Amino acid sequence: MGLDFSVVPSYFGVLLQGMGLTIAITICAGILSFFGGIVFAVAALYAPMIIRLPMRAFAFLFMGTPLLLQLFLIYFGLIQVGIDLPAFVAGVIGLGLHFAVYNSELIQASILAVDKGQYEGARTLGLSRGQTVRRIIIPQAVRAVIPPMGNNMIALLKDSALVSVIGVMELTLAAQQAISRTYRPFEFYLAVAFCYYFINLALEAGLRHVERRIAASR
Amino acid sequence: MTTSFVKIKNAAKSFGNLQVLKDINLTVDRGQIVAIIGPSGSGKSTLLRAINELDPLTSGEVWLEGVQINRHLPPRQYEAHVNQVRQDIGMVFQHFNLFPHLTVRGNITLAPRMLKGLTEAQANALVEEQLTKVGLLEKIDEYPSRLSGGQKQRVAIARALAMKPKVMLFDEATSALDPELVEEVNMVMKQLADEHMTMIIVTHEMDFAASVCDRVLFMDQGVVVEEGPPSVIFQNPVEERTRNFLRKHLARNGG
Amino acid sequence: MTTSFVKIKNAAKSFGNLQVLKDINLTVDRGQIVAIIGPSGSGKSTLLRAINELDPLTSGEVWLEGVQINRHLPPRQYEAHVNQVRQDIGMVFQHFNLFPHLTVRGNITLAPRMLKGLTEAQANALVEEQLTKVGLLEKIDEYPSRLSGGQKQRVAIARALAMKPKVMLFDEATSALDPELVEEVNMVMKQLADEHMTMIIVTHEMDFAASVCDRVLFMDQGVVVEEGPPSVIFQNPVEERTRNFLRKHLARNGG
């Protein structure tokens, strides 16, 4: 069985569309996971018990079960209680929250590692607890976790393929569709691997840029 | 006219079973400069941190300008009250505690802008005023990581001054500095003394204390062992413990 | 009999475009104690680090007991050679750099056991000998995190001594310490001096330097500005720059 890439170009449009969706999901879910991660981390560390306990249970649910299952429940389960989300939105929320919980773990550790003197320095100036956390602690904690969070973003990009379970035609599913028509799996999988790699390179370049900017203020 | 501006009455403080402060009394008049000296672990930092409620006292009272700082209030009101009085108390730490993610300008303007609602123009005027005072105007847009230790500490002082505090607390402001850099910070503190800023200074530099302070407290094991003008404390201390402490210091500093 | 034990010839060192050391020459005889003083950034640390090849020189030579340290060798041989000579050079850093995951005993025995193949009994005898010397025998099974700064630094010295080095390098061994803890470390260094250990000491403590050293080097901007016995350098320096530097120091330390 030799490789025959001549079938690929006729599916170019489909793959490109899939790639567009993959990028869109990754960006939206990436942003959600970033800010969600901060919110979860702050809630887990500073919120009163009554919020912290359910938060911890929520985090454990998301850490403990496969993303596939979470997406399924968000899309097919929530509608049964009257919350009707479009597939794309459900996908973004599922992916976003899943990785927000991961990011929150990183940010929590890094918040705890911010020098206690920073907190005292700010409080001494008269800033309130909330102001101190928002303006002094969080900005420093987030900077410190950009590299490991980059790891998560790259994982998120790849896991966006799971959104196909709720019928979103992203890159991997687009390729599988093309395969189920043409029966040319290797050609398409290689093409798709290349597409992911390409997005990944852009992502890595972006991360390096952010890291350099942050390094400038160190 | 001397009013007792800062007043500490029967202050006591324990961490668990460890009693760190035991019945401390201290009054500081407006414009006065008080130095606190004493061996490591004697409770100097704890006392300063009690004044602005970073480590609230176990018992006793702290007053600033006729207002009691360590009042018992419901949590929300206490928060607001504490944030308010802290704005009147500038504090400078041994390790500067500059905010690494903000420039010098950002460090200095953060609190005034958030708490006093200064406009950008007002804030800029304020930074320039304070930086000129500490002689660092040219570093206005640098990040702290690019400053030397002495410069960092001067920025920390400017940051505290920008809130126009009524009293300044210094906790070993120079002891993390390389020896050459100490002088520039001491200069700034001397200048504040000339401007009659009320100050409480914890320090290991006896000579500096002697040259700027109105009064010196020697603390050991949580009590004030001896208190008086620098000439008395440094030249003719009454207490044996004070003499011992000073002897050690002088031995090291080439007496 | 004086042989030149450590010898540095025409040493130069650049980091990128920045020339940090410029044509430095230095000889230290066996048993001699040399102090290096000078302002921050003058290249003192860089010079010490060049001696044991932590920051190899850009040009020039470093000799120890007739053997050139910074030889050009093929990578493998160079590695072996450098590891060999480093065993003869003890180094003590400003920030101690004790290994936090090992006890005091582990810190001290690690290198002798790995490099000299000591048995457990020999290693234990060695730790006890060295800890007795620095007066810390009772801390033998503590982890570094439970020690005070002065104790940490004494362990660091014991660790370096355990390799029976021919020369000891100290880079501001006391400047990260709280003032009261300096004395205990200086005591240990004085004791080494009494035992005629060859030492090169970078320090900011002029009085200590004056009391233990045979010779003082004043460095500024990568060159040795002036060199001589402490009595000359501290009392009658020839160079303007030396005088300026010392004046600042004395002003602070109550001269």
Place this chain on the structure above:
Amino acid sequence: DELAGIKERGVLKIAMSGQYPPFNFVNEKNEVVGFDPAIGTEIAKRMGVEVEVITTAWDGIIAGLLANKYDAVVGSMSITEERDKVIDFVGPYYTTKRAIFTKIGSPITSVDQLKDVKVGVTLGETHEQWARDQGYDINTYKGLPELLLELTNGRVDAIVNDSIPVMLAMKAGQYDLAVITDPSAEPVGAGIAIREGNPELAAAMKAALDAMMEDGTYMTIANEWVGGDIR
């Protein structure tokens, strides 16, 4: 030709997803059963070899065939021209028709009304293309369970699917649906997929298939699993 190899080995390896009742699925004893394994087993028997059933996610089933991980896919694979270029089909061994389902009591009673409502289809099936060609407003899903769920959830008003699996779901009492017959629907054949260049294997399988249709075995299997003739 691979026929000789299979005979020598004594085992015919067939693949299916195990997720497509009544054609292939797992029963409550965790065994793979259904029309497809029954047909596959019968073919193997007539070829004089044992059968081995492999379940694999549909995503990788074609790649597995091309990579020699098994000899045939007996997994309800629709025969299309495009696929025929890459692999060979034996059969069709059954045919099915497109059908449209709504909830009982739905106002939708004819194909014409689909224009104004939300239609659910399975991604990548021929029905998806058909629905698109008709210009319907569609939602796409990965499989029948999701389609059925969405019809009950009300996110779609009608679903388009092969009729037999839906009929079976209804018969199992899980769902109560109304069928809209589509007069324009063409029957679609499902074939056994094998690698290209194996005329002898194809012939042997074809012969076995023809023979079981002749002697009534096929009908017995069809009656057992589907409840009617689906040739």
Place this chain on the structure above:
Amino acid sequence: MDTELILRVYPFFLQAAVVTIQLSILTTILGLTCGALGAAARMSRSWVLRAIGATYVSIFRGTPALIQLFILYFGGPQIGIQLDAFEAGVIGLGVNIGAYMAETMRGAIESVDKGQREAARTMGLSRAQAMRKVILPQAMRLMIRPLGVNINALIKGTALVAAISVVELTYTAQRYIGSTYKPFEMFLLSGALYMIIIYVVGIGIAWLDRKARIT
């Protein structure tokens, strides 16, 4: 909620969970090995090794694990690599997660204070000795938690091997969804089992982490 159905089929889910656990354990071992080698290569003095390490991380982290698995399992035979599905699953997933773990390990090693290395070298320890006796023991404590996150992702990632016909927990659930039309019940069952596995692993990681911190 069809509890009767759950009670009837749960033994098969338990069997599948065993497959998931076996996959997870073997993949973790292989991943840690690849991670260690990858990290060592990336920090090596030889630029050839550094380039190999960087390429490994970039490619295996940059493309989907599913596709790597396909290429290994289905493409492997063409270059003479005949693996059964389980072996291919372990190797494919292990090499993939190894790329992530390499970065985790490198991060931890590089964040050990530079002074530690210098102190060790100053005493005459060789690079390797300093690494083994001084740097690694300290890096170990820093990497346990982040590696725990990698392992968490890996356990869930084992579901991918369904595509190469290994019947593990997720695929068991999906097959039963196909035949029972009861997705919620089936996912609940598999989800609960995943949570148990991950909970136990989490306890183990926390224990290791605590142990490593005691000094």
